[in-house]
Amino acid sequence: MATPKLRFKEFDGYLEKNNLINLTLWASGGTPSKKNKDYWMGDIPLISGASMHTRKICESEFNITDLGLKKGSKLAPKNSILILVRGSMLFKKIPMGMALKDVAFNQDVKSIITKEDLNEYYFFQWLLSQENIIQNKVTSTGIGAGKLDTSELQNLEIYYPAKEEQTKIATFLSAVDTKIDELTQKHELLTEYKKGMMQQLFSQKLRFKADDGSDFEDWEESLIGNVFTNKSESFNPKVENNLPCIELEHLSQGTGTILGTTDSKNQKSTKNVFERSNVLYGKLRPYLNKFAQPDFKGVCSTEIWVLTGIEISNNYLYQYIQSEGFSELTSIQSGSKMPRADWKTVASAVMSYPCCEEQTKIANFLTAIDQKIDNVAEQIDHAKTWKKGLLQQMFV
Known part of the structure; x- marks a missing residue:
């Protein structure tokens, strides 16, 4: 039996093996008729491929009503895993994420709920570790889009430890994800800060002083x-x-x-x-x-x-x-x-x-912000690379 390369020291023993179809529940979504206004502009996000640009899914450009859900879509409860099974972006990556709240989803998406033997977050991290394998299963629809066969996904084999070890792995990887999220937010804040400073500087609402404290000449x-x-x-x-x-x-x-x-x-x-x-x-x-x-x-x-x-x-x-x-x-x-x-x-x-001296001050100031942005971007890349290595070693 297989064992992972990297494991918490308090755990040992072999892992269980099973097919996903025996450990998970799958559901297909749908889109209510756009001709009926009563189905739209509600409070329930309708998840599609366009909404799946993040691993944490909770919002969409389009929302439907309870009636729209009942008449043409499907609800994925909080902590469900959503995976895109049809769309052109499948040729580049496999969009998948975990629902942070109850959401609806369309016909291009499948929802997966874990049964008793699997911790949902452990399973989600395992699924991420299998992205290359899933990518190789993408075929063409003949009209430029990619597709995944649900039965092939359901037949994937998963090796998994006891629930206690699953929980510890899930908690650890969740902490890694939190760190990546924090760095990403820092990167976004620095980027917005630079945009704001550029607006102030190039509009002359904010001016630098000369080294002797005097005002620079007019632009x-x-x-x-x-x-x-x-x-x-x-x-x-x-x-x-x-x-x-x-x-x-x-x-x-x-x-x-x-x-x-x-x-x-x-x-x-x-x-x-x-x-x-x-x-x-x-x-x-x-x-x-x-x-x-x-x-x-x-x-x-x-x-x-x-x-x-x-x-x-x-x-x-x-x-x-x-x-x-x-x-x-x-x-x-x-x-x-x-x-x-x-x-x-x-x-x-x-x-x-501005004059040459003020140009230098402005350029140096904005370049310093660029360097901070680049440093954070590098930290994000390193963290993601480290996480990818963890997934390869903690899962079989």
């Missing part, structure tokens, strides 16, 4: 095209030396993180050259908010602006392009299927900017 005002430029050298990968190449997919959304690079020698199309500390901004689908400030020389897609400060430093520019004001300018787009930010629109807008 200058000019067309953006005179303050910074998007001009860069063209690069032909067929004849130039190899350089790191950044494509749009290498820029994360809203964080400034460079996710990777490729070699320019493997590219066929013309690229833009960027120097160390230039600011990159993705002009294609600007609402994705992709930007970065590389610490190396390289080339990038022509769908990325290479921005260089003229009257402002690149460090200040990097912070400015994250502001609401710049986002509003880039939202004035050309094209419908492939919307792009329009440089002529941006360049012809007027912006205010």
